[in-house]
Amino acid sequence: MAAGGGLRMLGLAALLLPGAVLCRGPPGAAERRCFCQVTGHLDDCTCDVETIDAFNNYRVFPRLNELLESDYFRYYKVNLKKPCPFWNDNSHCGVRDCAVKPCPSDEVPGGIRSGSYKYSEEANNLAEECEEAKRLGAVDGSLSEETQRAMLQWTRHDDSSDSFCEADDILCPDAEYVDLLLNPERYTGYKGPDAWKIWNSIYEENCFKPQNVKRPLESDKGHAFYKWLKGVCVEKRAFYRLISGLHASINIHLSARYLLQDTWSEKKWGPNVTEFQRRFDEVITRGEGPRRLKNLYFLYLIELRALSKVLPFFERPGFRLYTGNKSRDAEMKNLLLEILHLAKSFPLHFDENSFFAGNKKEAAKLKEEFRLHFKNISRIMDCVGCFKCRLWGKLQTQGLGTALKILFSENLIEKMPESGPSYRFQLTRQEIVALFNAFGRISTSVRELENFRNILQNMR
Numbered sequence: 001m002a003a004g005g006g007l008r009m010l011g012l013a014a015l016l017l018p019g020a021v022l023c024r025g026p027p028g029a030a031e032r033r034c035f036c037q038v039t040g041h042l043d044d045c046t047c048d049v050e051t052i053d054a055f056n057n058y059r060v061f062p063r064l065n066e067l068l069e070s071d072y073f074r075y076y077k078v079n080l081k082k083p084c085p086f087w088n089d090n091s092h093c094g095v096r097d098c099a100v101k102p103c104p105s106d107e108v109p110g111g112i113r114s115g116s117y118k119y120s121e122e123a124n125n126l127a128e129e130c131e132e133a134k135r136l137g138a139v140d141g142s143l144s145e146e147t148q149r150a151m152l153q154w155t156r157h158d159d160s161s162d163s164f165c166e167a168d169d170i171l172c173p174d175a176e177y178v179d180l181l182l183n184p185e186r187y188t189g190y191k192g193p194d195a196w197k198i199w200n201s202i203y204e205e206n207c208f209k210p211q212n213v214k215r216p217l218e219s220d221k222g223h224a225f226y227k228w229l230k231g232v233c234v235e236k237r238a239f240y241r242l243i244s245g246l247h248a249s250i251n252i253h254l255s256a257r258y259l260l261q262d263t264w265s266e267k268k269w270g271p272n273v274t275e276f277q278r279r280f281d282e283v284i285t286r287g288e289g290p291r292r293l294k295n296l297y298f299l300y301l302i303e304l305r306a307l308s309k310v311l312p313f314f315e316r317p318g319f320r321l322y323t324g325n326k327s328r329d330a331e332m333k334n335l336l337l338e339i340l341h342l343a344k345s346f347p348l349h350f351d352e353n354s355f356f357a358g359n360k361k362e363a364a365k366l367k368e369e370f371r372l373h374f375k376n377i378s379r380i381m382d383c384v385g386c387f388k389c390r391l392w393g394k395l396q397t398q399g400l401g402t403a404l405k406i407l408f409s410e411n412l413i414e415k416m417p418e419s420g421p422s423y424r425f426q427l428t429r430q431e432i433v434a435l436f437n438a439f440g441r442i443s444t445s446v447r448e449l450e451n452f453r454n455i456l457q458n459m460r
Contacts, residue, residue, distance in 0.1 A: 031456035033282045037290035038449075042298055043241075044234060047348035052297055055346060056446045063339050068440045069181065070332045071109050072321040076433050079168040079175040080390055084383035086201065097188040097259070098386035102176035111324025112177075112429075164371050164401030165378040168394070170430060180395075180437060183388060185250075186257030186269060190386035199247065201380055206373045207243060208236040216288050235355050235366055238298075239373065245299030246396060248292040249445040251279045256448040273459070276452050296445055299400075301350040303439045306403035307343040312413055313427065314340060336436075352407045367408065374401055392441075399438020402431040 041048045067073060168175055203215060213228045229237055258272035280289030314336060321332045356363040378397040384390040412425040
């Protein structure tokens, strides 16, 4: 997607600032203007940028990349045909790079197709037992009491109030499997007022900001905005920083996989330093670029913390990354657990206990507002005119929403039985795929920053 003002985008990212002129200077000056403030400790955290860089780039990123190339994580079922629920605008991007190529059903592993209802072989067997009972005309009493309880709990889970996202109905005829490796997130050329409307709606209507407080780049250096942001509670400040971090990450993907050459014989994609500077250079963005990058690191910490917290769910013997290939499934589960143990070992985790503390009634009200605001953002993704941008927008908001769900379900996760159904905390396959792919996008962004830093260091 693309947006205008301070939130202009291409794909799900910012457009070029009109009239911006890239500054020249001695070697290293360009790098300093983008990164000089992206160092040291992060606000509201005990962690620092350098620790995250080293941990991600050399330990997490290589393992996570391998995991996301596996069958379980590369196929994502999504409905890209849902109408926009907020405004009557059915216009779609006509640029060819906006298109998404769905998978023919016979290319999706059988275990994923049959098991898309839930997350594990255990759940698949229960679902199949129910379907068989219906097919034979059996009454409910023909199911075991445990099966009835489990199915009731899973049904309740699907409609429960713990969800931070408007999830697609994967049984809908319009829902299709997409191979994420064949439809990568990158520059699409999508831009204009329709694209601008997306981010404007997100920031203006869903980030707790009063209408009279202007966003940065819409006012003089954003002094009023940051004065307001500093004065709000930690939860609302964190909400804004998560959305800003997601926006920054998408901008980085756009800049890192930019269409550099488009001829009849080939297309060439690669890093576009000019695009990166237009979005993150301190001078060009009037100080906003480095703040956006630091918000990316804040988002990284939140999603990393969620992965460390959800380890017990995936450690249970009954959980499988079920595709039907038994040996490969076992291999990928071991890799997944390795990544989760690595996440747990991170020494400077974000402390989510500062969220929704204090008066229980007020905290509960604020938590519900937080959840509903984020859920609304997930619905806005159905208004994106570029289908590839819509795909990745829906996936990444669902992934972040799943991370938030995990963080606010810690007590339920701790009480899960080691075997058998977990009645109170569940993750669907869609949530699992979105969770790890969304973190993969953030991890990739952090890794790409190292590449851009090295390029900029040698620029004059």
